[in-house]
Amino acid sequence: MMSRDSGASLILSLLISAVLDSDGLSPPGKPRLTSCRSPEKETFTCWWEPGSDGGLPTNYSLFYRKENSDTVYECPDYHTAGRNSCFFSKNDTSIWVNYNITVVATNALGSNFSDPVDVDVVYIVQPHTPENLTVVLEDEDNPFLVVRWEPPRMADTRSGWITLIYQLRVKLEKEEEWEEHFAGQQKQFNIFSLHSGEVYMVQVRCKPDHGFWSEWSATTYVKVPDYISRERSIWILIAVFSTFIFFVFIWTMHINRNSVKHFLLPPVPGPKIKGFDTQLLKSGKSEAVFSALVIQGYPPTSYYDDLLVEYLEVYDNKEQVLMLDRKDLQESLFKSKSSSDTDSGRGSCDSHTLLMEKCVEPKEDQTMMPQVKDSEASRDLVMKNDSNTPESTNVKTKTWPTICSSYHYDQNPCYHSIPEMPRQCHISSNHFASTHQQDYWESPADIYHKKPPSGYRYAQAYSEFNIKGIALKEATFPASKSLEYVEVQHVNQENTLILKPIGQEGPDLFHAACTGHDYSRVNRVVSDNVFLLQRDTSGQCHSDCQEREAPVRSCTQQQPGKPADHLQVPRVQETHLAPNGYVDTATMLSY
Amino acid sequence: MNGNQCIYFCVCVCVSAIQGCGCTLLLWLSLGSLGYPLDCKDDQGSITRCTSISQDKLLDRVIQHAELIYRVSEESCTLFEDMFVPFALHSQRNRGGNMCMTKSFAIPGSKSELQQISDKWLLHSVLMLIQSWIEPMIYLQTTLERYDDAPDALLNKTKWVSDKLLSLEQGVAVLIRKMLDEGVFTSAEFTASLERYDVQLDMPDSVLRDYTLLTCFKKDAHKMETFLKLLKCRQTDKFGCFLF
Numbered sequence: 056m057m058s059r060d061s062g063a064s065l066i067l068s069l070l071i072s073a074v075l076d077s078d079g080l081s082p083p084g085k086p087r088l089t090s091c092r093s094p095e096k097e098t099f100t101c102w103w104e105p106g107s108d109g110g111l112p113t114n115y116s117l118f119y120r121k122e123n124s125d126t127v128y129e130c131p132d133y134h135t136a137g138r139n140s141c142f143f144s145k146n147d148t149s150i151w152v153n154y155n156i157t158v159v160a161t162n163a164l165g166s167n168f169s170d171p172v173d174v175d176v177v178y179i180v181q182p183h184t185p186e187n188l189t190v191v192l193e194d195e196d197n198p199f200l201v202v203r204w205e206p207p208r209m210a211d212t213r214s215g216w217i218t219l220i221y222q223l224r225v226k227l228e229k230e231e232e233w234e235e236h237f238a239g240q241q242k243q244f245n246i247f248s249l250h251s252g253e254v255y256m257v258q259v260r261c262k263p264d265h266g267f268w269s270e271w272s273a274t275t276y277v278k279v280p281d282y283i284s285r286e287r288s289i290w291i292l293i294a295v296f297s298t299f300i301f302f303v304f305i306w307t308m309h310i311n312r313n314s315v316k317h318f319l320l321p322p323v324p325g326p327k328i329k330g331f332d333t334q335l336l337k338s339g340k341s342e343a344v345f346s347a348l349v350i351q352g353y354p355p356t357s358y359y360d361d362l363l364v365e366y367l368e369v370y371d372n373k374e375q376v377l378m379l380d381r382k383d384l385q386e387s388l389f390k391s392k393s394s395s396d397t398d399s400g401r402g403s404c405d406s407h408t409l410l411m412e413k414c415v416e417p418k419e420d421q422t423m424m425p426q427v428k429d430s431e432a433s434r435d436l437v438m439k440n441d442s443n444t445p446e447s448t449n450v451k452t453k454t455w456p457t458i459c460s461s462y463h464y465d466q467n468p469c470y471h472s473i474p475e476m477p478r479q480c481h482i483s484s485n486h487f488a489s490t491h492q493q494d495y496w497e498s499p500a501d502i503y504h505k506k507p508p509s510g511y512r513y514a515q516a517y518s519e520f521n522i523k524g525i526a527l528k529e530a531t532f533p534a535s536k537s538l539e540y541v542e543v544q545h546v547n548q549e550n551t552l553i554l555k556p557i558g559q560e561g562p563d564l565f566h567a568a569c570t571g572h573d574y575s576r577v578n579r580v581v582s583d584n585v586f587l588l589q590r591d592t593s594g595q596c597h598s599d600c601q602e603r604e605a606p607v608r609s610c611t612q613q614q615p616g617k618p619a620d621h622l623q624v625p626r627v628q629e630t631h632l633a634p635n636g637y638v639d640t641a642t643m644l645s646y
Numbered sequence: 647m648n649g650n651q652c653i654y655f656c657v658c659v660c661v662s663a664i665q666g667c668g669c670t671l672l673l674w675l676s677l678g679s680l681g682y683p684l685d686c687k688d689d690q691g692s693i694t695r696c697t698s699i700s701q702d703k704l705l706d707r708v709i710q711h712a713e714l715i716y717r718v719s720e721e722s723c724t725l726f727e728d729m730f731v732p733f734a735l736h737s738q739r740n741r742g743g744n745m746c747m748t749k750s751f752a753i754p755g756s757k758s759e760l761q762q763i764s765d766k767w768l769l770h771s772v773l774m775l776i777q778s779w780i781e782p783m784i785y786l787q788t789t790l791e792r793y794d795d796a797p798d799a800l801l802n803k804t805k806w807v808s809d810k811l812l813s814l815e816q817g818v819a820v821l822i823r824k825m826l827d828e829g830v831f832t833s834a835e836f837t838a839s840l841e842r843y844d845v846q847l848d849m850p851d852s853v854l855r856d857y858t859l860l861t862c863f864k865k866d867a868h869k870m871e872t873f874l875k876l877l878k879c880r881q882t883d884k885f886g887c888f889l890f
Contacts, residue, residue: 097757149755151865177868214887215875216757218713264713265720265868 081109082165086158088172092181095209096150096217096263099143099176100136103158103169111162117141122153150176180266182219183207185242185259190277197285200225200246200277204259207269222268223259228276233258252281701824705881708817709874715810716867722803723860729797730853746862747778753869760876761887768873769822773830775866776815783808786859789852807863814870 084106093099105115117130130141154176158169185204192198202223210217220240224233227250238244238259249255255278258271308315328348699707751774754760763771787804790796819832879887 145756145758150757151753151869152755175865177865211757213883214879216872218875264717 079110080164081107083107083109083111083113083160083162083167085167086115086160086169088156088158088169091156091172091174091179092267093148093176093179094181094183094207095211096176096180097145097211098148099174099179100140101130101143101156101174102136102140105139106160106167108160109162109164111164113160113162115139115158115160117156117158119157120155121149122155148176152176178265180217180263182210182217182261182263182266182269184269184272185221185261186272188257188259188272188275190255190257190275192277192279195280196282198249198279198282200249200255200257202244202246202257202259202275204242204272206242206261210263218264219261220264221259221261223257224271225255225257228254228256249279251279251284254278701821702881704817704821704824705874705878708814708821709871709878711810711814711817712867712871712874715807715814716864716871718803718807718810719860719864719867722800722807723857723864725797725800725803726857726860729795729800730793731857746858746865747782760873765877765880766826768877769818769826772870772873773815773818773822775870776811776818777832779863779866780808780811780815782859783811783863786856789856792852 086106087104089102089104091099091101101117103115103117105113117133118127119130120127128147131144131147132142133140135142152175154174155171156174157171160167160169185206186208187203187205189203191201191203193201204221204223206212206219210219212219218240221238221242222235223238223244224235225246226233236244236246246255246257254276257275257277258273260269260271262268751771753771754763760768783804787801787808790801790804815832819830822828822830876887
């Protein structure tokens with residue numbers, strides 16, 4: 056019976072539930088405790104979230120159990136804190152005690168328990184927001200904000216029950232980002248560096264040393280009046296000062312713009328001769344220019360002191376012009392020559408003209424002509440200069456150039472030839488054996504060849520020098536000639552050599568020209584002591600043709616005259632070696 | 647000269663003997679008092695071998711100590727949680743609620759209750775709390791070292807807390823003596839016994855137990871701090887403290 060009834064009720068309930076299910080009714084869903092909070096560590100509130108109610112009116116109840124106790128209590132107050140909440144008053148709140156809280160949802164069909172939550176009031180403290188937030192502007196000249204507040208009313212910070220720490224945030228009204236400041240336990244805060252004429256917003260919140268932050272308090276607005284901040288005035292001063300400095304700097308640079316330009320873009324240096332000043336050259340003081348080029352003390356003088364006696368320096372006015380290609384340099388050159396007058400005989404080699412003229416390779420077929428003259432005769436020769444140059448004045452003090460310098464083609468032929476002079480100039484040395492001084496003659500031969508004879512001038516100079524025991528009587532040297540062979544006629548009583556050029560009279564010219572070509576080429580050797588010479592095709596030397604090629608009569612031209620000159624040449628059997636080593640055919644053919 | 651030397655010798659011996667007697671006497675006397683090496687008396691005290699500190703300043707320093715201990719214990723607990731405790735157990739800080747050691751004395755549970763407690767009781771409660779945690783903290787140090795990857799910060803913090811507990815204990819003892827004119831025994835005289843904690847447990851149990859220890863200590867540290875702060879309030883503004 057009973058079983059039948061229970062079975063019937065069971066079936067009935069199942070049917071009803073099935074019917075109800077078909078309508079969507081069910082036991083309530085599981086509620087969930089969302090949070091429990093205590094504002095002052097003396098009371099606390101718990102909130103829950105209901106689950107689905109299952110379509111039926113659902114009743115929620117909260118049960119809790121304290122630590123170390125098994126007694127289950129129900130929530131004392133469901134209403135104070137609002138819907139779905141439970142408020143624990145002071146009497147019901149114990150701190151440092153764990154609460155085990157559960158919410159139960161009940162409806163007609165069933166109930167549902169939430170998950171239990173352990174709560175210790177000490178750890179769930181979240182105070183209210185701080186109160187009485189005041190912001191005051193102080194110090195009009197350099198204003199700053201003084202922010203003050205008070206703790207939330209309910210929190211007992213005075214007795215030390217709760218220790219609160221505060222935080223405030225500030226922003227300009229138009230900005231987005233807040234600027235946060237930590238204030239610790241103090242209830243006042245200063246804000247500096249304000250923007251003038253702006254509106255600021257200030258908020259504050261608090262937190263216990265163990266717990267949650269409160270909400271931000273209500274915003275307080277404050278307007279900062281317009282003022283010139285000290286910083287800005289300092290910046291203005293600095294800007295003005297630096298502008299002033301800048302202008303001074305620019306002006307200084309402008310004044311010295313050349314040197315600035317040189318500093319930034321240094322000029323590319325050109326080739327430079329040490330001691331050579333182009334400006335000085337342009338200004339015309341060439342003497343000063345070239346004097347700077349002279350290296351004093353070179354060449355070394357000590358070695359040749361005893362060898363060199365005096366030099367006869369011969370230089371030509373025109374030649375200098377041609378060499379140096381500057382007319383205006385004449386004076387400077389002459390002047391520079393004068394400066395080298397007083398040297399002990401190396402003037403010719405030292406002089407500037409010597410760089411060009413003297414030490415050039417001459418033709419080897421020229422011998423030097425001693426041009427020693429006595430004073431009067433030489434003066435006549437000397438005066439055949441073109442121009443009125445102070446050259447004549449220089450004449451006296453000039454020294455004779457080396458005779459054999461032409462044989463040497465070195466850069467400083469003078470010096471190299473000096474020791475060798477005695478050797479090669481044996482003719483002269485033989486003749487002037489009595490002299491302790493050695494004479495050096497230089498051939499202006501090269502000069503001769505280089506210049507047209509018409510324009511040829513040479514300045515002849517001789518020193519006070521006297522060849523001992525030797526004097527030449529006549530200045531047989533025609534001005535237009537460079538050199539000729541001089542024949543020693545005889546030695547007179549005064550121990551002077553009488554020289555006579557080989558081509559003396561009018562035809563001397565021819566001969567002078569010819570003597571330049573006195574040397575003939577040997578064609579072939581015919582017999583033992585005969586060799587054939589080549590015909591010289593020069594028109595001037597027709598006369599020579601006959602004389603020379605006596606054995607070979609290929610030459611048809613005959614001219615009278617001059618052979619007599621040649622025949623006057625003393626007959627010598629042996630070969631006459633001229634100083635330059637050439638065979639003197641004149642002497643040979645006379646045989 | 648021999649006579650003089652003999653006299654000097656005798657004098658030295660006598661003086662040293664007297665000194666020795668005096669020292670032992672002092673030691674015996676100090677047994678009954680604090681084991682504090684420097685015995686600073688009050689202003690009216692006879693012996694002033696160190697600079698005496700005022701009661702208010704001492705109380706402030708004690709409170710600062712307690713605050714610091716609490717903060718460090720909170721950090722240690724967080725470190726331990728992050729490292730070893732699974733997330734599921736976080737909500738159940740005290741499972742069953744019985745894990746913390748029950749005290750031999752009743753701790754007031756609310757502010758109203760606390761306001762009814764006398765100063766004497768407050769101080770003694772603090773002292774007892776401190777003394778109850780000295781041993782467990784030492785144990786916690788040793789057990790934390792057994793963990794494989796315990797962070798050094800955690801170990802350092804627990805060590806620091808142990809040391810600070812001892813100094814806090816001494817401060818409170820001085821306070822008691824100053825405020826209550828009582829002499830108390832400090833832990834220097836106790837002989838620590840760690841036999842209870844020598845049982846090696848499995849890892850999960852060990853973790854749970856250590857976690858419980860840390861959380862319970864954190865709570866008790868907060869208690870100490872609160873008690874001391876209340877005490878300070880009473881010292882400064884006795885009337886205002888009871889308004890709430």
